[in-house]
Amino acid sequence: xxxxxxxxxxxxxxxxxxxxxxxxxxxxxxxxxxxxxxxxxxxxxxxxxxxxxxxxxxxxxxxxxxxxxxxxxxxxxxxxxxxxxxxxxxxxxxxxxxxxxxxxxxxxxxxxxxxxxxxxxxxxxxxxxxxxxxxxxxxxxxxxxxxxxxxxxxxxxxxxxxxxxxxxxxxxxxxxxxxxxxxxxxxxxxxxxxxxxxxxxxxxxxxxxxxxxxxxxxxxxxxxxxxxxxxxxxxxxxxxxxxxxxxxxxxxxxxxxxxxxxxxxxxxxxxxxxxxxxxxxxxxxxxxxxxxxxxxxxxxxxxxx
Amino acid sequence: xxxxxxxxxxxxxxxxxxxxxxxxxxxxxxxxxxxxxxxxxxxxxxxxxxxxxxxxxxxxxxxxxxxxxxxxxxxxxxxxxxxxxxxxxxxxxxxxxxxxxxxxxxxxxxxxxxxxxxxxxxxxxxxxxxxxxxxxxxxxxxxxxxxxxxxxxxxxxxxxxxxxxxxxxxxxxxxxxxxxxxxxxxxxxxxxxxxxxxxxxxxxxxxxxxxxxxxxxxxxxxxxx
Numbered sequence: 001x002x003x004x005x006x007x008x009x010x011x012x013x014x015x016x017x018x019x020x021x022x023x024x025x026x027x028x029x030x031x032x033x034x035x036x037x038x039x040x041x042x043x044x045x046x047x048x049x050x051x052x053x054x055x056x057x058x059x060x061x062x063x064x065x066x067x068x069x070x071x072x073x074x075x076x077x078x079x080x081x082x083x084x085x086x087x088x089x090x091x092x093x094x095x096x097x098x099x100x101x102x103x104x105x106x107x108x109x110x111x112x113x114x115x116x117x118x119x120x121x122x123x124x125x126x127x128x129x130x131x132x133x134x135x136x137x138x139x140x141x142x143x144x145x146x147x148x149x150x151x152x153x154x155x156x157x158x159x160x161x162x163x164x165x166x167x168x169x170x171x172x173x174x175x176x177x178x179x180x181x182x183x184x185x186x187x188x189x190x191x192x193x194x195x196x197x198x199x200x201x202x203x204x205x206x207x208x209x210x211x212x213x214x215x216x217x218x219x220x221x222x223x224x225x226x227x228x229x230x231x232x233x234x235x236x237x238x239x240x241x242x243x244x245x246x247x248x249x250x251x252x253x254x255x256x257x258x259x260x261x262x263x264x265x266x267x268x269x270x271x272x273x274x275x276x277x278x279x280x281x282x283x284x285x286x287x288x289x290x291x292x293x294x295x296x297x298x299x300x301x302x303x304x305x
Numbered sequence: 306x307x308x309x310x311x312x313x314x315x316x317x318x319x320x321x322x323x324x325x326x327x328x329x330x331x332x333x334x335x336x337x338x339x340x341x342x343x344x345x346x347x348x349x350x351x352x353x354x355x356x357x358x359x360x361x362x363x364x365x366x367x368x369x370x371x372x373x374x375x376x377x378x379x380x381x382x383x384x385x386x387x388x389x390x391x392x393x394x395x396x397x398x399x400x401x402x403x404x405x406x407x408x409x410x411x412x413x414x415x416x417x418x419x420x421x422x423x424x425x426x427x428x429x430x431x432x433x434x435x436x437x438x439x440x441x442x443x444x445x446x447x448x449x450x451x452x453x454x455x456x457x458x459x460x461x462x463x464x465x466x467x468x469x470x471x472x473x474x475x476x477x478x479x480x481x482x483x484x485x486x487x488x489x490x491x492x493x494x495x496x497x498x499x500x501x502x503x504x505x506x507x508x509x510x511x512x513x514x515x516x517x518x519x520x521x522x523x524x525x526x527x528x529x530x
Contacts, residue, residue: 070487106484133460133521135443136422137488138495144485153484 004297009273009280011296016168016265016282019290021050021080022087023163023256024118025060025110028099029074033062039105040075042098047079048200051220055090056080056165056254058197069108070153076110078197080165080254084116087160092123095154100124100145106153112140114159121145121154164292167196167253167261170208170227170281171272176247178276180204183249186268193267195260196253205250211285224283245278258292266299306363308338310356312370312391319394321349322375327364327385327404334361344377364404373413379406382423386496395432398425401442407498414451417444420461424489426498436463439522443489447500458515458522464489466504466527475514475524482508483525503527 004011028043030036040059047057057079068074079094081087099107107120121143125132128145134156135142141156171186173179187203190196198204213222214236225231226240227248233239241248251268255261269280282296308330321344330338338361339353352358356368364385372378372389377396379387384404389397395413398406403423411429418437430448438457449467456472464486486509490500509525 069491070484071491072487135462135485135489137424137485138492142485142488144483150479150481151484 002297004300006270006280006300007273009277011269011300012279012281013295013297014282015284015296016166016294017284017287017289018164018166018168018261018292018294020292021056021082021163021165021254022084022160023078023080023254024087024091024158024160025256026077026079026091026095026120026158027063027068027074027108027110028077029063029068029070029072029106029108030102031072031104033073035102035104036072036074037062039099039102040077042102043094044077044079044197044199045098047094048205050080050082050165054081054086055094056197056199057094058199058203058254060197061194070106072106078163078195078254078256080163080199084118084160088118091118091158092120095120096124096127100127100147100152100154103149107155109140109155109158111159111161114161116160117157118160119157121156124152124154127152161256163254163256164258164261165254166283166290167255167265167292167294168205168208168250168283169265169269169272169296170283171249171251171277172227172241172245172279172281173247173249174244174276174278178274179247179249182272182274182277183251185274186251186272189271190251190253190264190268193260193264195257196255196264198251198253200252203251205252208248208250208283211288227281240281242279250283262294262299265294265296269296269299307360307365307367308363309359310338310352310366310368311359312356312368312372314355315371316350316355316374319374319376320355321345321377322372323377323380323396324352325366325368325375325378325387326380326382327366327387328383330366331362331364331385335359337361343375372410376413379404379425382406384423392429397427398423398444401425405496407493407496409498411448412446416446417442420444424493426493426500428498430467436461436522438518439463445489445493445500447504455515455522455524457518458524459519460521462522463524464504464509464527465524466500469524469526471512471524472515472517474517474520475512476516478511478513478523480508480510480528483511486525 044057063074145152208224209221213219372393392410399418408427414432424443433451439461445464447466450469512524
């Protein structure tokens with residue numbers, strides 16, 4: 001088992017464990033970059049984990065006006081659900097509450113080539129109470145739903161595809177400050193990778209979890225005690241933390257393709273290896289959670305153990 | 306691959322040209338297209354009698370010449386693209402159910418009459434009753450409209466860039482920027498049709514009508530400069 005160091009920081013020879021999801025990409029445009037952001041942030045708000053939010057989502061990129069369907073500034077958002085049925089319920093719900101309501105915003109399909117469709121405009125049109133109208137431009141149908149401001153323009157359906165949720169790595173640091181600085185550094189570069197989003201607050205998770213709970217049967221997930229520095233030495237806890245680790249933060253990345261997640265993990269780990277970081281590890285559940293495994297060493301060209 | 310029809314000589318009298326529709330050319334080669342009667346009357350002249358035909362088996366069709374005696378170009382078409390390089394007579398795209406007609410020139414009366422789907426875009430003017438009894442679809446005219454535009458309009462959209470005299474059965478709704486128009490303008494530009502910066506950047510008056518009929522249609526009139 002070879003040892004891998006990135007910028008002097010040890011990367012544990014383990015894997016990040018991720019799981020299959022169903023995802024869509026929405027392009028949201030508005031009168032200004034600010035309003036596009038507002039719509040996008042509302043649309044992808046409260047969407048950290050499917051455990052409690054049904055959807056995991058984030059803003060993939062800000063879009064300049066020449067990169068949007070209607071020539072206005074926009075954002076592209078990725079939304080992930082557990083399966084296609086769930087996605088079909090959640091996308092119209094979120095667009096209806098967060099984009100239809102948002103001043104100047106419009107909603108377009110960001111996966112027009114995808115054969116699997118999620119209905120959006122064709123559901124939300126009912127808000128128009130039969131005053132809505134549709135237009136077909138270049139074979140794609142758009143609904144014009146009258147609202148007090150003017151019209152809400154929403155594409156009839158958006159594409160969906162298989163995707164991966166829960167790509168991750170753990171930053172094991174000597175202090176909470178060092179962990180946060182490393183996490184922020186990682187998030188800044190990972191957000192530039194196309195095809196991924198970091199659904200947790202600020203792109204960072206402090207509450208990594210294990211599957212189920214030892215003491216509460218109802219819990220689907222509970223605190224990852226092996227990685228909680230404050231539990232080191234406690235009865236019933238087998239710590240995974242080396243000496244000198246006093247705080248751990250996790251970066252979780254969801255992506256449309258495996259390659260995009262790999263690129264994000266690679267650049268994120270590199271950016272996270274700052275002073276005060278003791279080790280980089282991966283969140284895995286011994287194969288209990290998902291079938292998509294990302295051996296950390298393989299990201300850097302080293303053969304996994 | 307495309308089909309190009311070049312008019313050799315304009316017919317002496319107005320002639321039905323409803324066979325010139327791109328969807329009908331998709332399976333036909335050059336010779337078969339030239340052999341088609343111009344209109345429903347089997348005695349009518351063949352396309353090849355009036356036009357030089359170049360290419361076949363395509364629904365991307367370009368027609369060049371003085372088309373002012375040819376009626377019903379693109380009528381009832383269901384798909385494809387028809388480009389008219391020159392002024393056309395009455396009934397362009399009447400009853401069309403899909404596809405796109407681009408006219409670099411002006412059109413006669415009753416363009417887009419009873420159309421159901423698809424788009425017609427005209428750089429020049431349109432004659433009387435443009436969009437007559439239109440059921441749905443889009444008719445864009447950059448120039449002036451003749452009398453009674455949108456007469457009997459049920460649904461669908463007439464976009465007017467020039468002057469027009471509205472029927473009293475159209476009601477002014479508001480002045481705004483309909484979000485769908487940038488998509489339409491961008492699509493047209495990809496096909497080589499420029500609507501111009503005045504319309505592309507401007508606001509439109511929305512007239513609801515025809516209120517003597519179903520009244521679910523609209524005339525979007527580009528605010529004058």
